[in-house]
Amino acid sequence: MKEKILVTGGTGYIGSHTVVELQNAGYEVVIIDNLSNSNAQVLDGIESITGIRPVFVEADCTDAAALRKLFEENPGIKGIINFAASKAVGESVQKPLLYYRNNLNTLINLLDLMPEFGVKGIVFSSSCTVYGEPDANPIDETAPIKPATSPYGNTKQISEEIIEDYIKSGAPIKSILLRYFNPIGAHPSSKIGELPLGVPQNLVPYLTQAAAGIRKELTVFGNDYNTPDGSCVRDYIDVVDLAKAHVIAMKRMLDRDDKDAVEIFNLGTGRGLSVLELIASFERATGVKVPHKIGERRAGDIEKIWADPKKANEDLGWTAVVPIDETMKNAWAWQCKVTGK
Numbered sequence: 001m002k003e004k005i006l007v008t009g010g011t012g013y014i015g016s017h018t019v020v021e022l023q024n025a026g027y028e029v030v031i032i033d034n035l036s037n038s039n040a041q042v043l044d045g046i047e048s049i050t051g052i053r054p055v056f057v058e059a060d061c062t063d064a065a066a067l068r069k070l071f072e073e074n075p076g077i078k079g080i081i082n083f084a085a086s087k088a089v090g091e092s093v094q095k096p097l098l099y100y101r102n103n104l105n106t107l108i109n110l111l112d113l114m115p116e117f118g119v120k121g122i123v124f125s126s127s128c129t130v131y132g133e134p135d136a137n138p139i140d141e142t143a144p145i146k147p148a149t150s151p152y153g154n155t156k157q158i159s160e161e162i163i164e165d166y167i168k169s170g171a172p173i174k175s176i177l178l179r180y181f182n183p184i185g186a187h188p189s190s191k192i193g194e195l196p197l198g199v200p201q202n203l204v205p206y207l208t209q210a211a212a213g214i215r216k217e218l219t220v221f222g223n224d225y226n227t228p229d230g231s232c233v234r235d236y237i238d239v240v241d242l243a244k245a246h247v248i249a250m251k252r253m254l255d256r257d258d259k260d261a262v263e264i265f266n267l268g269t270g271r272g273l274s275v276l277e278l279i280a281s282f283e284r285a286t287g288v289k290v291p292h293k294i295g296e297r298r299a300g301d302i303e304k305i306w307a308d309p310k311k312a313n314e315d316l317g318w319t320a321v322v323p324i325d326e327t328m329k330n331a332w333a334w335q336c337k338v339t340g341k
Contacts, residue, residue: 003254004028004076006119008061008106009083010054011038013194014125014183017243018081020049020192025247029054030074032061033084037197045191061106064113071117079250080110080122085155088201089129089300092152103155104162111166114173121174121253123246126160128181128235128266128305129153137272138235138308141179141264149300160264167261174261176249181235181268181307183242185327186334193334194239203275204328207282208335211290218290220275222297227304231275235268235306238322238330242267245318252316268307269320278328285325286332 005022009015010031016038019029023046031043031054040056047053055074059066061084071077085103086092092099110122130153131139132146148154163175184204186193200206203218210218223230245267252259273281279290313319335341 001028002026003078004030004074005250006030006032006070006074006077006080007083008032008080008110009085011035011040011042011056012083014239014242015083016042016046016192017187017239018083018246019046019054020187021240021243021247022250023050023052023054027247027250030057030070030077031055032057032059032067032070034058034060039195042192048191049187049189061109062102064109067109067113071113077117078120079254080114080119081125081246081250082107082110082122083125085125087152089150089152090201092150096151099151099155104158107159107162111163111171111173115171119173121176121250122163123249123253124159124163124175124177126177126179127153127156128179128268128307130157130160130179131305133302134305137304138270138306139266140308141266141311164262174253174259175263176253177262177264178245178249179264179266180242181237181266181305183239184236184331185238185240185322186330187240188330190330190333190337193331193338195338203278204331207279207290208331210292211282211286211288211332212335212339212341214339216291218279218292219295220292221295221301223276223294224297225303227274229274229276232301233272233274233304233306235271236273236278236324236327237268237320238327241320241322245312245316248316248318265312265316266307266309267312267318267320268309270307270309272304272306273324278324281324282328282332285329288332
């Protein structure tokens, strides 16, 4: 058994897939989650895939006393992967204080306790939102950080600054900041996947629910952008590929002392796909039609953005490998399981 890792938000979408990959790689995992946007039944899926049920603590990371108790009762945690954050852009505009309170206080509490309990490093779940509307594509890690277009995006920028400032102050920890693009799909076993509570905020769950008849139709927000087919372009990355990047980052951080105390990597495929191309991929992979219509542009949407993953490929030793049609097939298989089809 390798080191013990704390995964905050570990019953969530990306968190649960990362727990699976950590356990498959031999790490011992402790999860903390307040279940505000996830379900404890995810633990059954994790156990079914890996044969191991991770330690689970239901608590809120903004509660410093609860977090301290977790460290006291689970000694020996060497690394943290932080997914505990509210993440809906639209909601963050409506409820900015909720986002600042949750996302920033969680991080500050974790950083505050790390030196005391001998935690060596933290992998932070950041986002390509820090780049805003890019000057050019693809985007590498030297691209300028733009003013945030939402409180959610701003919490990612501020969190990166908090980590860097804390480490510059002499804190005896390391960090890897992973700026990822658009995670989609589900585990190929169909035992875990994206399970939003209520109306989905993300494209693919809404798409699969429309295909399943749960939603009347998918609205494509705008077809008059300066892109090949007029719809917005994003870099869609398979969630299992993304989860594996966190495992590689954790190993690099814990095993190597010859690296900078703070490292930043963009995680993407290096390929931009439009919303209409994604719909076509789903229909091609599954043979199922997606009822959809063209709507008005949505405020705050970036026209086109995709990653230059060269640094992650060469320095981190990670590459996205799952083909988009396979990702969409896995997303549909998960949707069918959830809806009992």
